[in-house]
Amino acid sequence: MVYIGMDVSSKEFVVHVIDQRKQKVFEGRIAPSRAGLRKLIGDLGVGPKLFVFEAGNQMKWIALMLMRQAGVRIHVVHPNEVKWISQSNGKTDQVDARKLVHLAWGNLLPRPVHIVEGKTRQLRELVSAREHLQGKRVALINALRGTIRQEGVRFPAKFFQRSDWKTSLEKLPLGSTQQLILKSFMEAIDALKRSEEELTAKMLEIQDSRCDLLETIPAIGKIASRVIVSALDDARRFDNKKCVANYGALTPTIYQSGGTTNLGRINRDGRQEVRKVLLQCAHTIQRTTNHPAAPIREFFERIEKRRGKKRAVVATARKLLTIAYGVLKSGVPYDPERLRAFA
DSSP states (O other), rough: EEEEEEEEEOOOOOEEOOOOOOOOEEEEESSSSHHHHHHHHHHOSSEEEEEEEEOTHHHHHHHHHTTTTTTEEEEEEGGGGGGHHTTSOOOHHHHHHHHHHHHHHHOOOOOOOOOOOHHHHHHHHHHHHHHHHHHHHHHHHHHHHHHTTTTTTTOTTTGGGGGHHHHHHSSOOOOHHHHHHHHHHHHHHHHHHHHHOOOOOHHHHHOHHHHHHTTTTTTTTTTHHHHHHHSSGGGGSSSSSSHHHHHTOEEEEEEETEEEEEEEEEOOSOOOHHHHHHHHHHHHHHOOOOOOGHHHHHHHHHHHHHHHHHHHHHHHHHHHHHHHHHHHHHHHOHHHHHHHHHH
């Protein structure tokens, strides 16, 4: 077995290789391409190889390429879980690669990043692209609100949802310069919205039995089910529901020292798209009166009475995620009576 630590960048890959006796086999730089990786694998000869590198914007193609090579295993680590590297003094690409490979040799690596493939990979990429477009659209809307607020003017109700916004724009008491600015922004917002709708339609085209299972849960619709499936993929990879809640960025941060334990704000280390969509689902639960939603709505009302509405919404989002985890893991549709039995 040889252990290969890689520090990945767009210009080059810095590589440090050791053998089972911790002796250095190779140290240097290779081209950041498939050809460069194939040459490195060939130069290292036959025998098993373990590649270790941090997750980043090139993770997909590197991981999928290496997984197809005979005798090669990979271990992708999340940068937040190797603080020894990110917070060390004298941090360089060579040091990063060397530390990764020493962690691998000592079997001290944190859990690997889950690599998704097939339909789940398509869904995850579509969800990510849709999130980026939504973020840009909301940023433009907020910029517009700020612009007209300086003029002492406010948009009419639901202005950004109107198809006749050009007519409404002309009625606003604004000068020609402000009218031009708003018109330019609104055309960009419309373009982003159309692109977002195209991605949403593509997401809905992808059929998966796991999505059908999740849609039996109250308030979880077609988009929410696909966001959850794209993130969780195989529910069995999680040890328990607490791990799932943490992965969905829906658990509080904890500070403990001696006999003192303080719970802080909700963590932001998990998948933000899951958190966002489930918070929307939790708001829907408040307005849902049908029988299947009753146990979840009762849970929301109990928390609201003790801790307030905001905490109740977050707790309900976490509850929906753990229910989704149970449904995916068991393969059994949502049953309100079964949920009530465990309440």
